[in-house]
Structure formats: structure tokens, C-alpha cells
Amino acid sequence: MSPLPVDLKILDYRLPTVRIFSPDEDAVIDRLAMMIEQRPALFKGMDVAMNYAEDLPNEFDQQVIEEFLVAHGVNVVARTTGEGNVLAFTASAKSQKSVPDEVISKSLRSGQRIYSKGSVVILGSVSSGAEVLAEGSIHVYGELHGRALAGVQGDRNAAIFTQSMDAELVSVAGVYRTGDQLDEGSKGNACSVMLDGDSLSFQSITQ
Template identity: 30%
Template sequence: MAAVSAGVTSPFDLRSASLTLLALLLKTTDLKLLAAELAQRLAETPELFNQEPVLVDLTAVHADPTPLDMAALVALLRRHRMLPVAARGGSPAQMEAASAAGLGDSPDAVPLTPRAEAVREVVREVVREVQVPGATLLVDKPLRSGQQVYARGGDLVVLAQVNCGAEVIADGNVHVYAPLRGKVVAGARGDTSARIFTTCLEPELISIAGTYRTAENPLPADVLGKPAQVRLDGEKLVIEPIKI
């Protein structure tokens, strides 16, 4: 085995990474039923997931004695442009099948709620982040396409434009004091009291605690491009103008 010569930089580094995965909470082992439901939900938005990493949560079917064809499940999800990477919560047989299908065992992964669309794994290519009191993350530079910011455990305040293709995510509230044109997720770990505030609402996607709405469902004229807040009422997103 060849040795690395003195003075030569190591060919790789190992670093920790914060990952937030989209969670698919499986409620049935009937893949025909699941396939039909996915086809119906995604008929108008086939590109919605766009290779989003997915955690398959088997908690709800843990006690189901029906064998689960994990290889077929992985193939089904990939057909809908999801990227299954791990499983959790299954019975020993289910987890063994998941491993055989190439999925990792991720008991400690932090999933979004099952209805969430928005978050790819959080690779921070960010600008400048400033931690302020009260677990609030402050970003004061524009976010361009491909950049993602995640305020873990608190609120996110952005003082500059969030461009199309950028993503802003917080476990608490999200405040954007500039045009908001990318994807925005508040209550990423399920906080249904979280809200989104912005001085100019033009998002590609908005989500609170997993309930989401995309730009394919146009916003009302009284909030589009104007100061607005978004809150959750039950399982319905309520979008209201803010009078300034």
C-alpha cells in the first residue's frame, strides 16, 4: 500500500455534517396502494422532490406482519425523484430488508414531519451567520440559488434578499426583511406555532411544520409581493397581509 509522502496533503478529510432529511412516514406495507397515492398527489408536480434525500420511517408499520419489499419501495420512491438514504423504526426483519436494499440505519436522524417537501440535507454554503441571544440565527447577506441556511433550535432572521433556488429553514419562526423568493420552512421539527414573516412574499415554497404550499398554487393578490405573515391553523396554511 502506497504511503503519503511527507509534506503531501492528505487526499481526504472527515468532517461532521448537520443533516435534515425529508421523512416518509410509511402507514402501509401495501406498495400498490402507496404507488397509487403517490401518483395522485404528484401528478401535477412530478419534479417536486428533485432528488431530495429521504428517510423511510417504519414506525407506524413496525408491527405489521406483512413482508415489506424494500427494494421495490426504494425503486418506487426513486421513480418519483426521491433519494432514499436511510430507514428507521422498523422491526428487525424490516430493518434487515432495508439494509439489503442499500439503506442506512438512522435511529438518530432528525426528520421533518411527513408532509414536508422543502428541505434537502443542510450543507451550509453560507455567507455570514451571526448567533444572537435567544437561539436566533441572523443572516445579513443575500442568499443566492443553491444556498441553504438552517436555524437549529430557534428562529432565523434574514436581512437581505432570498433569491429563487435558495432555502431558509428554522425550527422556530422565519423573518425575512427583504424579498423572499426561494423556499422557506418554519417549524421544521414540528412546531405548529411557528410563523413566517416577510416584507415581500414571492416564494417558490412555504412550509410550516410540514404543511406546505408551492408557487404552482398562486398566492392571493393582497399578499403576493407584499408584506405578509404565514401561520398554521390546524392543517391549513393561513397567509395574511401585514399592514406597515
């Protein structure tokens, strides 16, 4: 069990997952508030799954936790098992269509290029020389070595998520950085890339 009441992880090839360990709802909310305050750009508009420890008491109020997240701009789109398998998509996910629009089950090789009119999930890696363009967000649950361009039609709420950042280029709504301009702390690590004003913000996904 985590020593913290709550953390944020990517489980398998799923969405970023908020894992709840503590039966103390106030402690969970306090920890979430601190995480959001420290990295507001990371959480704003983020799609997350919820994962509740199996030993939480029946009276634990999941709705209070999820309403807190939604009130702070986080999209709660699914609930998962301990292994990250999706149990159910939430009503808000269905109504807001927050679930990614396209899933690519294979890695992209050098020279391959895909374009998505919504958000896209790539379950493998993106090799050097490959390119992903999406009008929404890009989720790469392998390694990102190629080019990733999110929000290509100007969606400033789009973001890029990857398990391992080593991209040749990343761009959100036309604001870009090349590989030699990447944030040093993000290289080789799970992170998100999103707009913070008129510049790109790199945030660690693991809390």
C-alpha cells in the same frame, strides 16, 4: 397508527419524512402516487427521509418504495427511527450530496444575516428583520418571520421549507412575494415554497 398507509411529516428538526405504516406495498405506492399527482411541485426535487413502522413484516420491500419515489423526482436521503432520529444516510444522498450543506443551531435575531453557498438548515426560528440567503434550499424548522431567499444564483430547483410560514419576503431564483402577498392557506402552517413555472407555489407539508 395512521389510518392511511403512508403520510408526510416533519419529525423534530429533521428532513420531511415519508412514514410508512401499511404492509401492503401496492397500497403504499398507490397513496404516494396520489400525493405526488396532487402536488407535483412539492415533491419534485424534495429531500426526504424514510420511516418504516416497526411492525412491518421482514418481507416488506423498502427498495421498491424508495425506487418509486426516486423515479418520481424525490431524493431519498436518509432513514430514521420513529422519533425522527437519523439511522443512516442513503447511498444516493452521499453520491448526490443532497444533505444540506450548512446547519445553524440557533435562531436568527432581527438584523442578523447569513449567506450559504449550498443549502442551509436553521434549527431555530428566523425573526422579523433577519435574512437568510442560500444558493440552494432553505429549511427553517422553527418559525419564519424574516426574509428567506433561496436559489440566489439562479437554481430553479431550490425551495424553502418551514414549520410556520409568516415571512416578510420569500424568493426562489429571483421570483419573490412579500409578506402581504403570501398564500393565505400557508400562514402559520408548515409549508414549502418552490417555483412552478414562473411563479411561486406554496404547498402544505403535512399530508
